[in-house]
Amino acid sequence: MTTIKLHNTKSRTKEAFAPIDPNNVRMYVCGPTVYDRAHIGNARPVVVFDVLFRLLRHVYGADHVTYARNFTDVDDKINARAKESGRPISEITAETSQWFLDDMGALGALEPTHMPRATAYIPQMIAMIEELIAKGHAYAAERHVLFAVDSWKEGYGQLSGRSVDDMIAGARVEVAPYKKNPMDFVLWKPSSEDLPGWDSPWGRGRPGWHIECSAMSYDLLGESFDIHGGGNDLMFPHHENEIAQSCCAHPKGDFARYWMHNEMLQVEGKKMSKSLGNFFTVRDLLEKGVPGEVVRFVFLSTHYRKPMDWTERKAAEAEATLRKWRALTAGIEPAASAAAAVIDALADDLNTAGAIAEMHKLATSGDAAGLLASGQLLGLLTADLAGWEVQNVDLAPLAEKLAGLRAAAMETKDFSAVDTMKAALLAAGVEVRMSKTGVDLMPGADFDAAKLEGL
Template sequence: MLTVYNTLTRRKEAFVPLNPENVRMYVCGMTVYDYCHLGHARVLVVFDMMARWLRQHGHPLTYVRNITDIDDKIIARANENGESIGELTARFIAAMNEDADALGVLRPDVEPKATEYIPQMIAMIEDLIGKGKAYAAENGDVYYAVREFAAYGQLSGKSLDDLRAGERVEVDGHKRDPLDFVLWKAAKAGEPAWPSPWGNGRPGWHIECSAMGGDVFGASFDIHGGGADLQFPHHENEIAQSCGVYGGCGCHHDAGKPVESHVKYWLHNGFIRVDGEKMSKSLGNFFTIRDVLQQYDAEVVRFFILRAHYRSPLNYSDVHLDDAKNALTRLYNTLHNIPAADFDLNTQSNDYTKRFYAAMDDDFGTVEAVAVLFELANEANKQQSAELSGCLKALGGVLGLLQREAQAFLQGGAAADGLSNTAIEALIAERKQARADKNWAESDRIRDLLAAAGIVLRDGADGTTWTRN
């Protein structure tokens, strides 16, 4: 049985869907004002992996990943560029999809945009005001009254008193309490605005996901995911808003104490770190996905992400990506040397598939699952077994790996001296002629030249094949 680590209860729990016929997963997606960085890649790949595994388990899944296409950063960047907000967000949504496609990330079933759900946000805010959970301030803003939700802080483990004394609380004279957060922002000159009962304005960030998740899935759903940085305040505020409208579902019990949440399981992936710090645009230590893909094959980047457990910190460096490249190359070498026989995971099983499934069922344990792949590759090479090679390819496919022609992967990427595939083939043809002329010195010179460029030649009865080292 699949178990998942629930951030809300701080323990692993058996995954039991609210409705076995319709498993529902909502993941906080990108704010589209710039190119996605490697931290965003981890969110994309990790929850794609989870969606794949849930479906492999036979769960009928609806996967929703939202897009934030209106916020302060988007407005500022559009003004800076001298373009409309629509032009800016459309450009970066397209770029995000290009990056996700390159990483082998399957498109979500539903991808709502915040600007498409303004009426639902307004209706939710009106409901919260009507229930005494929110209030309109004199300046036209609307705030959620945090003290009206006694369970506030349960997701992050923060108490109301600690939060009030903390430095993160923003001072705003229009709030009744420093902890209250904005649901609706009054219009400012030069900013986009929508009509509302409180005057023209636009939604706050936190209300977006409550409204979109509630509209698509209803009052409750199975999984809510996102990066660890969203745990507080975004997801904490989302629980307060949604429970304020729908009531707490009370579906969790921690030491006998009910926990209020509209979501049954909260899942958060760990940070990618650079020199011990979280990778982020605000810190200026980020690498965009497309920058990294200039140097590394996209499947290598996906493998780099998945060979670490999704909740663990992941340290970025060229050394770690080079190691991931070499490791993935070893798996592809097995598939290159031993053509894979068809292997159907729904009807065929062995010790490797059982251990792979057990690893993935333990909170999506990709570290152990990848270790099984290497054991399987070693045994396939030892036995020269097409069936085990097929099993390797099938299990890799569950993770979105090892589905290309092995030769295509092994010949991909950039050589150290910039040799193109065409140039390599031309040198191999020259070497072939030198061998035909029995000019062994020239043949050896070309082999050595290619070897220095990281090109490995294999001479066989059917001719010479090559791979990049």
Template sequence: MTTIKLHNTRTRKKEVFAPLDPENVRMYVCGPTVYDRAHLGNARPVVVFDVLYRLLRHVYGAEHVTYVRNFTDVDDKINARAAESGRAIGEITAETTQWFLDDMAELGALEPNHMPRATQYIPQMVTMIEDLIAKGHAYEAEDHVLFAVDSWREGYGKLSGRSVDDMIAGARVEVAPYKRNPMDFVLWKPSDQGQPGWESPWGRGRPGWHIECSAMAYELLGESFDIHGGGNDLMFPHHENEIAQSCCAHPQGEFARYWMHNEMLQVEGKKMSKSLGNFFTVRDLLDQGIPGEVIRFVFLSTHYRKPMDWTAEKAREAEDTLSRWYVLTDGVEPEADTLFWVSDALADDLNTPLAISIMHELARNGCAGQLKAAMQLLGFGDAEEINWFRSHSITLGTSSAGDTPLYADQIMPFLQRWQDLRTEKRYLEADKLKNDLEATGLRISNTQHGPHADIPNDFDPAKLEALK
């Protein structure tokens, strides 16, 4: 069996992954707050942990992996969106949840086994809060319930590597008068008449953000499970607070044993920001004609633990690469028994850049079946099910002006001439023609289907005139 090694944020080192139960490998990943379209930063952890999910299924078997990713559908951002739009909260969350699922499917992400919504687990949250109060880890104050950080000083801060005293000194938290300690955080808060609320022992209210993941993880995965993931912006306070709640409510368990965090995303070297005009949702890019497979490729070209820079140039290069790979693998049977090079790269802390470099080598050597199997493992759709690359490429004998709208009439005669020269063993002339064609921006290759041209998005067919 493949040995998987993962960098554990909690221990700050790479560790051999040993699941609690190989028959039921369990993973929880924090999902989105559903009030708007998912932006690129939201999508990165989805793609990262989708690859891990696929790897776990590959190693342990699909029926032996349980993946949970939640939806936060009770939140002040949602309340604000409802107030400004005049729409019902349930209508907004239902719509944006489906948007998220549709957009992530375009990126090739599998749906997790469970996708719980916070509002489905309010009773379980109330029960956990009651338990924390009974054990002396939480207290009621002015219609709020707060977790008492001082009750668990020995464990609080270990994930993020901060001491409680240091966190208090540098705290940027609401220092409410009813807090015993500035670092205490809300488990339950009151709701006014215009806000969503549920009855509880502390009056009508709604849960704090952190308690929802603890309650849902416990209900769906138990008091101890294998992997907890998310963006590194969630490490503190969200994940730190999850650990505190869960370990205090269920001290006999470990909560999550391996913690994984992906780094943040930039756009053209700068932090993504609406004020800078470089803020993109996934849907924005899809609507611009950038295929989901291309977005996924750009994401996976950078290791998940390094900051990722989205650039237009990277997207163009990814589209060019995938076009060639799809042409090579179209109609080919995958050779899954040769996946060990790529699976070993992924097993080394999800080294997707190394996996992609191996796939480049497979493509250069014409190993179409192996490449196709590797593409499947990394979550790229099969060529037979994808059409976008066909309008960016032409293959002699299989393409025509009718099914290839981009410059077929202009390019096909050159491909025919190149083939004729090669058939006549006039190799010097054939090589010169190939070089001349590539000087126009085309990429010429000889595939199992025949002479082939990849066409860049900015191709100018007028450049062919000089070759006639």
């Protein structure tokens, strides 16, 4: 069996992955807060952990992997969106959740086994908070419930490698009069009448963000599970707080054994931000005509622990590569397994860039069946993502027409019509190869089917 090695944030080393139960490998990844379209940075963890999900299924069997990713559907950003739009919260969260699934599906992401919504787990959250209070790790104050970090000084901060004292010194923490320690964080907070709320032993209120992941992962995956993933912006405080809640509520469990964090995404070398005007959603890209498969390829061409730079140039190169690979693998059956070198690269801490380099070798050596099987392990070259390259690529009639023009020009010695058509094809980003045996047209990196109209 392939040994998967993963960089564990907790130990800061690459470790051989040994699941608690190989018959049920369990992974939890923090999902979106649903009030708007996902921007492309939100899509990175989705694609990264989708590849890990696929690799785990490949190694342990598709029926032996459980993947849970939540929807945060109770949050102050959602409340604000409802207020400004005048629409009911449930309508906004239902619509946005579906947008998320549609957009991530367009990037070839499989749906996780479980997609729990926070609002469906309020009783479990309340039970966990009660457990924390009973064990002396949380306290109620002014209709809030707070986690007491001093009650678990030995564990708090281990994931991100800071002590409670360092955190207080370095953090801009909200100082509230009811907090015993400024680092104490909210498990439950009161809701006014105009905000969503649930009855609880501490009055009508709603959960803090962190408790939902602890309660839902416990319910779905148990007190110890294998992998917990998310963007590295979540490491502190979110994941640190998840660990504190789960380990203190269920001290016999390990919570998550392997912690994985993907690096952030930037655009053309700059941090993505609304003020810089380089902020865009996955849907924006798809509507601009960038195929989902191309987005996925660009993401996977950078290792998940490195910052990923989205550039138009990379997208164009990815598109050209995928066109070639799709043409090469059209109509053939995939090999029984992905190439060993591709599996090895993925098993080495999800080295997707290395896997793609190996796929280039397969393409060069003409191993189309191996290329296809390898691509599909990465969620590329799949039937689900097919179509975009074909509808643009039927260049055969144009090749025939150009061949006809050339044959006629040989007779008349007037090549102007041939030259005009060649120039038009080049302008549309088509590579033109004319040989004695015929005319070959290949879409290049900047191919634009719209410019072929009228030819």
